[in-house]
Amino acid sequence: MKTYIFCIGGTGTRVMKSLAMLLATGVEIHTDEIVPIFIDPDASAADLTRTISFLREYKYMNEQLHFSDDMKNCFFKTKISEGIPNYRLELSNTRNDRFRKYMGFDSLDIANQALAYMLFSEKNLDSDMEVGFKGNPNIGSVVLNQFAQSDAFNDFTNSFRPGDRIFIVSSIFGGTGASGFPLLLKNLRGIDMRLPNAGNIKDAAIGAITVLPYFNLAQSQDGADDIDSSTFISKAKAALEYYNKNISGNNSLNTFYYLADDIYDMYEYSEGGTTQKNKAHIIELLAALAVVDFCCMDDDMLQSSKGRALNPVYKEFGAASNDEDMIFSSFYDDTRDIIQRPLTEFTLFCKFLNEHLSSSKSHPWAKGKRPFDGNFFNGNFFKSHLVKVINEYGQWLSEMASNHRGFSPFHLEEMNKDVFGFVKGVKPGKVMNYRSNYDLFDYYLCDIEPKVSNNLSAEERFIELFYRTVNKLVADKKIA
Amino acid sequence: MGEFFELLLGNMYCWFKSFYSDFLSQYLWGYNPASGAYDLELRYNSIGLYTLVISFVIMALYYYVIDHPRFCKWWSWLIMALLNSVIALFVGYYCVLSDYNAGIIPDELMYLRDENGEVVQTLISIPSECWSFGISNMIMAFIFFLVFSFLFHWWSRVAKYSPFIKF
Amino acid sequence: MDGYVKGNTGFEQSIYAYLTELQISKIVDSLNLNYVNSRMIPLGNDVEKFIHNIEPIDFRKHGGNLGTSDIAIVLDSVLSRHKKNDVSIFISDCIVSPGNKYASSPQSLDNYLLEQRTKIKKSFVQSLEQAKGDLAVVICHLTSLFDGRFYNKFDHPTYYKGNRPFYVWLIGSTAHVKQLLDKVTLETLKGNGAELENVYTLLASAKKIDYGVLLTPRLGHFDFDRTNPKTAIRNIRKENKGQQGGTFMFSVGANLNQLPLDKSYVLNKANYEVNNKDYVLSVKEQKGGRFSHVFGLSSKIASRGNITITLKNQFPQWVVDKTDFLGDDLEKDGTTDKTYGLRYLIEGVYDAFTSRQKDYAEFKITIN
Incomplete structure (x- = not known):
C-alpha cells in the first residue's frame, strides 16, 4: 500500500523533510511505501534542494539495507520512492515569464482586463514566478491549475493502485500551498475519468494537513517587500473561509488536520530561491506526525464514494504543555509513544558515531568474522552517505532546538560522563553492569555483535548491530 | 592413560626443575626415602592444582568479570598474567615452606648425615629453594594462564581479542 | 671326643x-x-x-x-x-x-x-x-x-x-x-x-633381602624410574664439576644384616661380583637408616643396562x-x-x- 504525499510549497517541503527524518529514526508508519511529490514552482528553493538531497540519501540507505527476516533494524525501514523524476511535479512557463504574460493579459479584451485588475494588482501582474507566488494564492490558483495536464501527474495516475492513499501537505498562509492545496484536491476528486486509475483516485482515501502561520518574516534590507508576514493571518482567514465551503463543506477529504501555534520566530527575509532556507520547526515535525496518524487509520474510516468522503474526520494537535522549548514530556503519551524511542535511539547512534567511534573501532565488535575495517569506514556507504545523513539529522535537531517555539529534547553536546543523560527530563535508570557511559555502549556492541547474522552485507550488519545496541541501551537505561 | 594424566603436571613442572635441587624435586614427586617408593603425596599435583585453579580464576576474571573496554588491550592481559604469576610465586614459596615447617619433608632429602647423624651437607636449602620453586611455579602459572586464555577467550565480550588482535 | x-x-x-x-x-x-x-x-x-x-x-x-x-x-x-x-x-x-x-x-x-x-x-x-x-x-x-x-x-x-x-x-x-x-x-x-x-x-x-637404590650418596645425576623406583633408574648423567668430574656414581642400600654372615665377609669386596664391568663396587656398613649396608657403583663410562651385584658363596x-x-x-x-x-x-x-x-x-x- 503506497501513500502519495503531495508536498506543496515550502512548508510541504519542510514537512516532508521532517517526515523523512522521522522515518530515518525508525518511526513506525503503517504504509509500505511513501511517494513524495513536490509541487513548487520555486525549483531552486534551498529547502527543496535540501529535502530532495536528504531523500536521495534516505533512498540510498534504504536500498542498502534490504530488511530481511534476519534484521530487527527499523532505521530507514520505510521505503521512500521517487515516483516521479526528481520527486517534483514540474510547472511549465513559470521560469522566465511574468504573470501578466502567463495569463495572457495582453490578449484579453478590455472587459476581461478590467476584471483581471479586480483580482490582481499591478504588482501581481508584474510578478515573476520563478521563486513561487510570494504569498499570493490568487496567482498560484491560476498557475497551478496546469499540473493536472502534466506528465508527472500522468505518472502518478498510472502508478496509483487500489488501496493507495493520498496526503496533501501545505501551508495556509503562503502562496503556493494556499492555492495549490484546494486545486490539487479538486483535480483529484474531480479527476478526468479518461485518465488511468481515475476511479480509484476519485474515491481514494485522501487526507491533508494545512499549517497555519508559525513564523514571521523580518523586513527586507531595501524595504521593497513582496512578502509581508503581517498579512499571513488575514490570508489564512480568507483561505479558511474558502476551505469551510469547498473542502470541509463538501466532504472532499477523509481526514483533515489543522496545525497552528502562537509563538512565532522571526525568519530572515527571503522571497524564495536559494536564500529561502528556513530553520526546521517543531510544527513541521508535528505535521509529519499527521501523515503517520493518517496511515494508521483503518480503511473503514476512510471510505469515499463518488468523490466524497463518507465519514470525514477533522483533527487538531494538542500538547501537554505550552513550553517555549518543548521536550518529550511536553507531549502526551500518544505522541511520545510514536517519537520518543526512535528519536532517542537514532540520536544515541549519531552521538556514538560522532563522539566515540574512532576510539571504539579496535574493540571486538569491529573485528568479528567479517570486520568493519578501514575499507568499510572509508567506503562509500559510511563516508559518503551515512556520515552525511548523521550530519543532516544533527542539523535538523539543532535547527528545531534553536527555533521558537523550539523543540530540544536532547542535550546535543558531548556528555562523556553522563552519556545516557542526553534526554532532557529523563533520568537514566541503572543497569546491572558496572560499566558506564561509552564503556557500556562498547560492551553492549561486543555482546550483540556475535548475534548479528553473518549472512548480511557489511552495511546491513553495521546498521543492524547499532540498531540492536541502541535499542537495548535505551530500553535498559529506560530513557524512552 | 590414567598414569599419563596423573604425572602430567609433574612432568610439566620438571621443565623448570633446574631452578631448584633434585632433592626438592624428588620430594615434590612424592618420593619416600624410607620405603624407596613414590608413596608420599604427589605435591606437584596438589600445588599444580592450586596454580591451575588460580590461573583459571584470574583468566575468568579478566575475560568475563572485568571485561572492560578500557582494560582489554594486550597490556591489560599482561597485567593480569603478571598478577597471576606473582600470586603463583607466593603459592609455590608458601607450600614448600609450610611443608618444611610442618616437618613433612623427609630428613634424608633435607640433609646428608654422617654415621653419627651429624649434618654433612644440606640438600634442600630453605628458604632459598622455596623461592626457586616459587619462580618455577610462576612460569608454570604464566603458561597455564596463556593456555586458558587461548581456550576460553571466545565468549568474552570486549576482551575477546586480547592479548592478540585475533587468534 | x-x-x-x-x-x-x-x-x-x-x-x-x-x-x-x-x-x-x-x-x-x-x-x-x-x-x-x-x-x-x-x-x-x-x-x-x-x-x-x-x-x-x-x-x-x-x-x-x-x-x-x-x-x-x-x-x-x-x-x-x-x-x-x-x-x-x-x-x-x-x-x-x-x-x-x-x-x-x-x-x-x-x-x-x-x-x-x-x-x-x-x-x-x-x-x-x-x-x-x-x-x-x-x-x-x-x-x-x-x-x-x-x-x-x-x-x-x-x-x-x-x-x-x-x-x-x-x-x-x-x-x-x-x-x-x-x-x-x-x-x-x-x-x-x-x-x-x-x-x-x-x-x-x-626370603628376599630388602634392597633399593638410594638418592645419596651419588655423583652426577639420575632419576628414579617411577615404574620401579627401588631398582630402576634413568636419565643418568656424569658429574660435571670438581675433582669427581666425569664420574657417575650411585648407591644401593641392602639389608645384608638379615643374613647370618660374618661381618668381615660381607664387607670384603672380593666376595662380590658385578656383571657390568664398567662399574666398580664399594661396600660400606651403615649405622642407622633403612639399610645396614650401602653399595657404591661408580663408572667413568656410565653405561646403561642391567647391573647385578652378587654376594658369592665362596x-x-x-x-x-x-x-x-x-x-x-x-x-x-x-x-x-x-x-x-x-x-x-x-x-x-x-x-x-x-x-x-x-x-x-x-x-x-x-x-x-
Missing part, C-alpha cells in the same frame, strides 16, 4: 658358657641336650649336669658305641630329628673315621671320603627340601685343649695332649639362626679356654687349610690343628646348598 672332656677343658667351658647364655637370654623355649655316637642319647636339659656328665666315664655309662662314628650318619640323625622351629647345635671333632677295615686297602679311603660327602649332601638336600630352602648352617671352627687318645683314620689310637680343633654346627632356619647369633654371639664361645678360629655360613634362603679356604689329608699321625704329619676329611664333609654341605642357591644374594638394578 674323650680327650676334649677330660677334666675341665676349654671345650667344656666354652660349650657351657654358650649353652648357659642360650638359656638365660631366653632366646630358646627349651634346650634338649644329647650325646651322640652311633645313636642319639638324650641327656635332659640341665646344662650344668650335662657339662659335668661329659667326662669319658660318663660317656661310657650312657652306652653307645664309643668307637667309630660315621659323621655322615651322625649328621643325618641330627637332621632327621630336626624340626621347623628347632635350631640344632651339633658339636663334634668332625674327624672322619673310615676304620680299621680300610687299613688293608688304603686306596679305598678316597671312595669312603667321597661317599661321606655324598651322604652328607643327600641328607642336607633332603632337609633343604623339607625346609623349602629356608635352612642355614653355621659351622664354627674352634680349638680347645685335648688330652687323650687320638684315633687316626685307621682307628689306631695315639696319646696326644695339646690343642685340637672342634666344630660347632648351628642348623636351623635363616631367621632363627640369625636371631640366635644376634642374641648370643659366637664371641660367647671364645675366651673360656676355647678359641674361635673360623666360621663358615651356608644359606639357601627363600668355599672357604680355611676349610682346605684345616683339612688333614693324611690322617695318620698328628705330630709326625704336623696336622695337630687339622681335621681328617673335613673338606669332604663341608663340601657335601656346600654342594647341597649351592645346588639350591649358588650365591648368598643377588641385587639387580636396571639403568634405562
Whole structure:
C-alpha cells in the first residue's frame, strides 16, 4: 500500500523533510511505501534542494539495507520512492515569464482586463514566478491549475493502485500551498475519468494537513517587500473561509488536520530561491506526525464514494504543555509513544558515531568474522552517505532546538560522563553492569555483535548491530 | 592413560626443575626415602592444582568479570598474567615452606648425615629453594594462564581479542 | 671326643658358657641336650649336669658305641630329628673315621671320603627340601685343649695332649639362626679356654633381602624410574664439576644384616661380583637408616643396562687349610690343628646348598 504525499510549497517541503527524518529514526508508519511529490514552482528553493538531497540519501540507505527476516533494524525501514523524476511535479512557463504574460493579459479584451485588475494588482501582474507566488494564492490558483495536464501527474495516475492513499501537505498562509492545496484536491476528486486509475483516485482515501502561520518574516534590507508576514493571518482567514465551503463543506477529504501555534520566530527575509532556507520547526515535525496518524487509520474510516468522503474526520494537535522549548514530556503519551524511542535511539547512534567511534573501532565488535575495517569506514556507504545523513539529522535537531517555539529534547553536546543523560527530563535508570557511559555502549556492541547474522552485507550488519545496541541501551537505561 | 594424566603436571613442572635441587624435586614427586617408593603425596599435583585453579580464576576474571573496554588491550592481559604469576610465586614459596615447617619433608632429602647423624651437607636449602620453586611455579602459572586464555577467550565480550588482535 | 672332656677343658667351658647364655637370654623355649655316637642319647636339659656328665666315664655309662662314628650318619640323625622351629647345635671333632677295615686297602679311603660327602649332601638336600630352602648352617671352627687318645683314620689310637680343633654346627632356619647369633654371639664361645678360629655360613634362603637404590650418596645425576623406583633408574648423567668430574656414581642400600654372615665377609669386596664391568663396587656398613649396608657403583663410562651385584658363596679356604689329608699321625704329619676329611664333609654341605642357591644374594638394578 503506497501513500502519495503531495508536498506543496515550502512548508510541504519542510514537512516532508521532517517526515523523512522521522522515518530515518525508525518511526513506525503503517504504509509500505511513501511517494513524495513536490509541487513548487520555486525549483531552486534551498529547502527543496535540501529535502530532495536528504531523500536521495534516505533512498540510498534504504536500498542498502534490504530488511530481511534476519534484521530487527527499523532505521530507514520505510521505503521512500521517487515516483516521479526528481520527486517534483514540474510547472511549465513559470521560469522566465511574468504573470501578466502567463495569463495572457495582453490578449484579453478590455472587459476581461478590467476584471483581471479586480483580482490582481499591478504588482501581481508584474510578478515573476520563478521563486513561487510570494504569498499570493490568487496567482498560484491560476498557475497551478496546469499540473493536472502534466506528465508527472500522468505518472502518478498510472502508478496509483487500489488501496493507495493520498496526503496533501501545505501551508495556509503562503502562496503556493494556499492555492495549490484546494486545486490539487479538486483535480483529484474531480479527476478526468479518461485518465488511468481515475476511479480509484476519485474515491481514494485522501487526507491533508494545512499549517497555519508559525513564523514571521523580518523586513527586507531595501524595504521593497513582496512578502509581508503581517498579512499571513488575514490570508489564512480568507483561505479558511474558502476551505469551510469547498473542502470541509463538501466532504472532499477523509481526514483533515489543522496545525497552528502562537509563538512565532522571526525568519530572515527571503522571497524564495536559494536564500529561502528556513530553520526546521517543531510544527513541521508535528505535521509529519499527521501523515503517520493518517496511515494508521483503518480503511473503514476512510471510505469515499463518488468523490466524497463518507465519514470525514477533522483533527487538531494538542500538547501537554505550552513550553517555549518543548521536550518529550511536553507531549502526551500518544505522541511520545510514536517519537520518543526512535528519536532517542537514532540520536544515541549519531552521538556514538560522532563522539566515540574512532576510539571504539579496535574493540571486538569491529573485528568479528567479517570486520568493519578501514575499507568499510572509508567506503562509500559510511563516508559518503551515512556520515552525511548523521550530519543532516544533527542539523535538523539543532535547527528545531534553536527555533521558537523550539523543540530540544536532547542535550546535543558531548556528555562523556553522563552519556545516557542526553534526554532532557529523563533520568537514566541503572543497569546491572558496572560499566558506564561509552564503556557500556562498547560492551553492549561486543555482546550483540556475535548475534548479528553473518549472512548480511557489511552495511546491513553495521546498521543492524547499532540498531540492536541502541535499542537495548535505551530500553535498559529506560530513557524512552 | 590414567598414569599419563596423573604425572602430567609433574612432568610439566620438571621443565623448570633446574631452578631448584633434585632433592626438592624428588620430594615434590612424592618420593619416600624410607620405603624407596613414590608413596608420599604427589605435591606437584596438589600445588599444580592450586596454580591451575588460580590461573583459571584470574583468566575468568579478566575475560568475563572485568571485561572492560578500557582494560582489554594486550597490556591489560599482561597485567593480569603478571598478577597471576606473582600470586603463583607466593603459592609455590608458601607450600614448600609450610611443608618444611610442618616437618613433612623427609630428613634424608633435607640433609646428608654422617654415621653419627651429624649434618654433612644440606640438600634442600630453605628458604632459598622455596623461592626457586616459587619462580618455577610462576612460569608454570604464566603458561597455564596463556593456555586458558587461548581456550576460553571466545565468549568474552570486549576482551575477546586480547592479548592478540585475533587468534 | 674323650680327650676334649677330660677334666675341665676349654671345650667344656666354652660349650657351657654358650649353652648357659642360650638359656638365660631366653632366646630358646627349651634346650634338649644329647650325646651322640652311633645313636642319639638324650641327656635332659640341665646344662650344668650335662657339662659335668661329659667326662669319658660318663660317656661310657650312657652306652653307645664309643668307637667309630660315621659323621655322615651322625649328621643325618641330627637332621632327621630336626624340626621347623628347632635350631640344632651339633658339636663334634668332625674327624672322619673310615676304620680299621680300610687299613688293608688304603686306596679305598678316597671312595669312603667321597661317599661321606655324598651322604652328607643327600641328607642336607633332603632337609633343604623339607625346609623349602629356608635352612642355614653355621659351622664354627674352634680349638680347645685335648688330652687323650687320638684315633687316626685307621682307628689306631695315639696319646696326644695339646690343642685340637672342634666344630660347632648351628642348623636351623635363616631367621632363627640369625636371631640366635644376634642374641648370643659366637664371641660367647671364645675366651673360656676355647678359641674361635673360623666360621663358615651356608644359606639357601627363600626370603628376599630388602634392597633399593638410594638418592645419596651419588655423583652426577639420575632419576628414579617411577615404574620401579627401588631398582630402576634413568636419565643418568656424569658429574660435571670438581675433582669427581666425569664420574657417575650411585648407591644401593641392602639389608645384608638379615643374613647370618660374618661381618668381615660381607664387607670384603672380593666376595662380590658385578656383571657390568664398567662399574666398580664399594661396600660400606651403615649405622642407622633403612639399610645396614650401602653399595657404591661408580663408572667413568656410565653405561646403561642391567647391573647385578652378587654376594658369592665362596668355599672357604680355611676349610682346605684345616683339612688333614693324611690322617695318620698328628705330630709326625704336623696336622695337630687339622681335621681328617673335613673338606669332604663341608663340601657335601656346600654342594647341597649351592645346588639350591649358588650365591648368598643377588641385587639387580636396571639403568634405562
